[in-house]
Amino acid sequence: MSADCGLRIADFQKLEIRARKSEGESPFLPTSMDWTPHPGNPQLLSPIRNPQSAIRNSTYLGLIILALGCSSPPAYVEADSFYFLNRPAEVLARYAPAEKDRESNALVGIDKMLSAAMLEGDWKNAERLAELASIRVNVFLSGEKGERDALSLLGQEKDKPFKGEPYERAMADFYFGLLRYRRGEYEGALNAFLSAMNKVRGTYQLPVEPDKARKGAPNAETVLFENRYSTFAFFAASSCQHIDEPEEARRYLEMAKQARPEMAALFDQGLDPRTNVLAVIEAGLAPVKRQRGERRQILAYSRGLSATVESVRVSGQPMSFGVSEDLFVQATTIGGRAVDKLNDVKASRQEALAAAGYFTTVAGTFIAFAGSANHNQNLQMAGLAAMAIGVGTMIFAEAAIDPSADIRAWNTLPDQIYLAFGSVEPGTHQVDIQAQNQFSGDLSQHWTDVPVSKDTTLLWFRLLPYRKGGVYPTGGAGPTGGAPEGPPAAEAGPPRT
Amino acid sequence: LARLSALLAGRSAVLGRSGWLVLAALVGCSSEQPTGTQEVLDPTATQKDVGTLVDISDIVEVSQRMVNSLRQSPQVASLIGKARPVRISIDPREVKNLTSMTNFSKRLFVNQMLASLNKNAGDDLAFIDREAVAAERERQLSGEVKPAGELDPASAGADLVLTGRILEKLDREPTGGGAVKEVRSVQFSFSLVQVKDALTLWSDVFYRVKQQVIGTVYG
Numbered sequence: 001m002s003a004d005c006g007l008r009i010a011d012f013q014k015l016e017i018r019a020r021k022s023e024g025e026s027p028f029l030p031t032s033m034d035w036t037p038h039p040g041n042p043q044l045l046s047p048i049r050n051p052q053s054a055i056r057n058s059t060y061l062g063l064i065i066l067a068l069g070c071s072s073p074p075a076y077v078e079a080d081s082f083y084f085l086n087r088p089a090e091v092l093a094r095y096a097p098a099e100k101d102r103e104s105n106a107l108v109g110i111d112k113m114l115s116a117a118m119l120e121g122d123w124k125n126a127e128r129l130a131e132l133a134s135i136r137v138n139v140f141l142s143g144e145k146g147e148r149d150a151l152s153l154l155g156q157e158k159d160k161p162f163k164g165e166p167y168e169r170a171m172a173d174f175y176f177g178l179l180r181y182r183r184g185e186y187e188g189a190l191n192a193f194l195s196a197m198n199k200v201r202g203t204y205q206l207p208v209e210p211d212k213a214r215k216g217a218p219n220a221e222t223v224l225f226e227n228r229y230s231t232f233a234f235f236a237a238s239s240c241q242h243i244d245e246p247e248e249a250r251r252y253l254e255m256a257k258q259a260r261p262e263m264a265a266l267f268d269q270g271l272d273p274r275t276n277v278l279a280v281i282e283a284g285l286a287p288v289k290r291q292r293g294e295r296r297q298i299l300a301y302s303r304g305l306s307a308t309v310e311s312v313r314v315s316g317q318p319m320s321f322g323v324s325e326d327l328f329v330q331a332t333t334i335g336g337r338a339v340d341k342l343n344d345v346k347a348s349r350q351e352a353l354a355a356a357g358y359f360t361t362v363a364g365t366f367i368a369f370a371g372s373a374n375h376n377q378n379l380q381m382a383g384l385a386a387m388a389i390g391v392g393t394m395i396f397a398e399a400a401i402d403p404s405a406d407i408r409a410w411n412t413l414p415d416q417i418y419l420a421f422g423s424v425e426p427g428t429h430q431v432d433i434q435a436q437n438q439f440s441g442d443l444s445q446h447w448t449d450v451p452v453s454k455d456t457t458l459l460w461f462r463l464l465p466y467r468k469g470g471v472y473p474t475g476g477a478g479p480t481g482g483a484p485e486g487p488p489a490a491e492a493g494p495p496r497t
Numbered sequence: 498l499a500r501l502s503a504l505l506a507g508r509s510a511v512l513g514r515s516g517w518l519v520l521a522a523l524v525g526c527s528s529e530q531p532t533g534t535q536e537v538l539d540p541t542a543t544q545k546d547v548g549t550l551v552d553i554s555d556i557v558e559v560s561q562r563m564v565n566s567l568r569q570s571p572q573v574a575s576l577i578g579k580a581r582p583v584r585i586s587i588d589p590r591e592v593k594n595l596t597s598m599t600n601f602s603k604r605l606f607v608n609q610m611l612a613s614l615n616k617n618a619g620d621d622l623a624f625i626d627r628e629a630v631a632a633e634r635e636r637q638l639s640g641e642v643k644p645a646g647e648l649d650p651a652s653a654g655a656d657l658v659l660t661g662r663i664l665e666k667l668d669r670e671p672t673g674g675g676a677v678k679e680v681r682s683v684q685f686s687f688s689l690v691q692v693k694d695a696l697t698l699w700s701d702v703f704y705r706v707k708q709q710v711i712g713t714v715y716g
Contacts, residue, residue, distance in 0.1 A: 134599045139548035140679075140711045147712050160714045176599055187594060187603070194597035198667060243593065341675060342713055 073103030121473020284415025321420035361390030
């Protein structure tokens with residue numbers, strides 16, 4: 001601790017900057033008028049000896065320190081609405097601190113920034129963010145502080161560093177793959193698509209077979225679950241085709257067809273060398289996480305708003321399309337989570353503790369009454385003490401133990417993913433998507449200056465009510481303009497890695 | 498914050514009750530802040546924070562083991578005995594990463610391998626990197642720039658081509674309490690194939706196996 005009684009100028013500036021960031025242009029900030037250079041050391045500042053200003057300063061300073069010192073980690077939810085209003089720049093600006101955030105919610109912010117960067121058409125930034133997200137969803141540092149907290153009785157599931165549920169983790173890698181695929185880095189894209197496919201494998205609690213059920217036992221067993229996303233498998237197949245791995249391409253294509261037999265013909269068309277336009281159309285809103293159970297300890301889902309694509313045309317020419325993924329289905333077909341069991345244990349301990357507190361209170365009340373009736377002051381005091389302990393225990397059980405399921409979510413994900421394929425002359429085209437939401441609201445989009453090369457061109461569209469189209473983004477600025485990023489995928493040369 | 502505490506302590510006369518309350522709150526809520534001190538790390542040291550992904554130490558080790566194996570190959574030695582230097586084409590496109598590791602940089606791996614080979618090869622081996630000179634050759638051949646010397650329109654052919662595949666096997670098994678152990682076995686396989694007859698002169702396989710536990714809270 002410094003022996004100086006002054007505050008260094010640099011410290012003051014840091015404090016002021018930090019406070020202004022937290023509070024905006026807050027009236028609670030001390031102004032430079034209240035400080036003067038230290039008489040003995042010009043590098044130090046001393047407060048002006050004005051009693052009123054001193055009291056005000058101490059109060060303001062206290063409030064700032066209190067706000068800074070005790071603030072909870074940012075949740076990255078306050079700017080979500082900007083995404084749905086098709087204003088991605090605001091999302092990117094508001095959630096920017098997530099990149100350097102070391103707290104448990106950082107990935108919530110990074111994931112949403114990734115969505116926003118894609119919406120903005122800033123593919124380079126999106127890929128950078130996807131890489132950040134991918135590392136975080138792939139690396140598990142067992143026993144991290146937040147994870148330990150989440151496991152403890154007094155901890156909450158939301159204390160754990162957010163990685164998302166398996167479908168959210170898979171989407172981080174899927175976007176990473178898509179962004180690499182877009183610029184012709186097919187091998188890197190393949191790595192990411194395969195990584196996305198791995199995410200759906202996990203452990204889940206499923207009911208045991210009837211003959212194995214025992215009375216009073218949980219009758220659930222932990223099983224390894226493996227699912228297949230047809231979209232990821234299709235893109236893995238397409239990537240393999242581009243890097244001259246036909247055998248692997250066939251294998252992944254087969255996986256895609258098995259996951260969605262109704263799309264088999266469309267997937268074949270997607271891998272046809274004549275197909276040079278692949279469009280990914282994201283429709284609807286992400287599955288909504290809910291807390292179920294008496295103590296909100298079980299994670300459940302409800303479907304977000306959905307949307308339907310009616311037609312996709314490139315310069316008037318219809319493209320074949322179909323639903324290749326349903327994230328609500330992916331989120332809900334996995335059964336219960338292992339962590340729900342953990343939350344269940346917490347909930348039962350919370351109930352036991354609350355019950356113990358209740359009985360202690362009741363017993364204390366009787367003892368206190370008995371003491372009062374018998375004019376026994378000691379007995380009365382003992383009863384009152386027991387009541388206090390009981391009430392305290394009940395309050396503790398309710399306030400300190402939180403078994404609720406973690407519902408932090410990457411809510412800018414879509415409900416469904418459509419794939420559309422077409423074959424058009426290389427050049428600049430228009431793309432028209434006819435779509436509507438579940439309430440028949442129009443979600444159609446009209447895009448101009450869409451570059452299509454003779455080889456594969458990947459286009460990405462997001463259906464949102466306030467997103468009507470414009471000039472298709474090809475670089476680092478928004479959908480209505482900006483410098484082109486570089487050559488299209490076909491001219492971008494060999495894979496980078 | 499320590500300085501602020503000192504300030505608050507030193508100015509007790511003007512602080513009043515609110516200041517002391519704040520100080521108490523500060524003591525209760527303070528946490529360790531990163532200092533921003535620079536720390537130089539050993540790039541060849543194994544990173545513990547990449548889970549089952551391959552890190553730089555894996556790349557350094559595998560490439561070194563590969564070079565050692567190649568140098569000990571009697572077939573390669575025999576070829577060197579006939580004509581020195583033996584010309585090897587190393588093209589990153591001939592090394593394919595078919596794993597699900599999103600952080601793996603194949604270019605980094607090939608560079609490391611090339612550096613190790615160069616260090617050990619002496620005059621025995623020469624490496625051909627056509628990609629590096631393609632643009633300049635094009636400019637010189639088209640007359641856009643003056644050739645530095647005699648320029649052969651056909652660049653030198655290789656005696657051998659290095660090919661490789663990086664594959665993986667990912668296993669997950671439940672451990673106690675809903676946690677999952679993930680084991681990633683990565684196989685690096687490389688071959689030197691003779692151009693004139695497609696005979697494989699040398700091949701070897703190296704493994705890196707890593708594991709991580711996906712905790713119960715993520716299950």
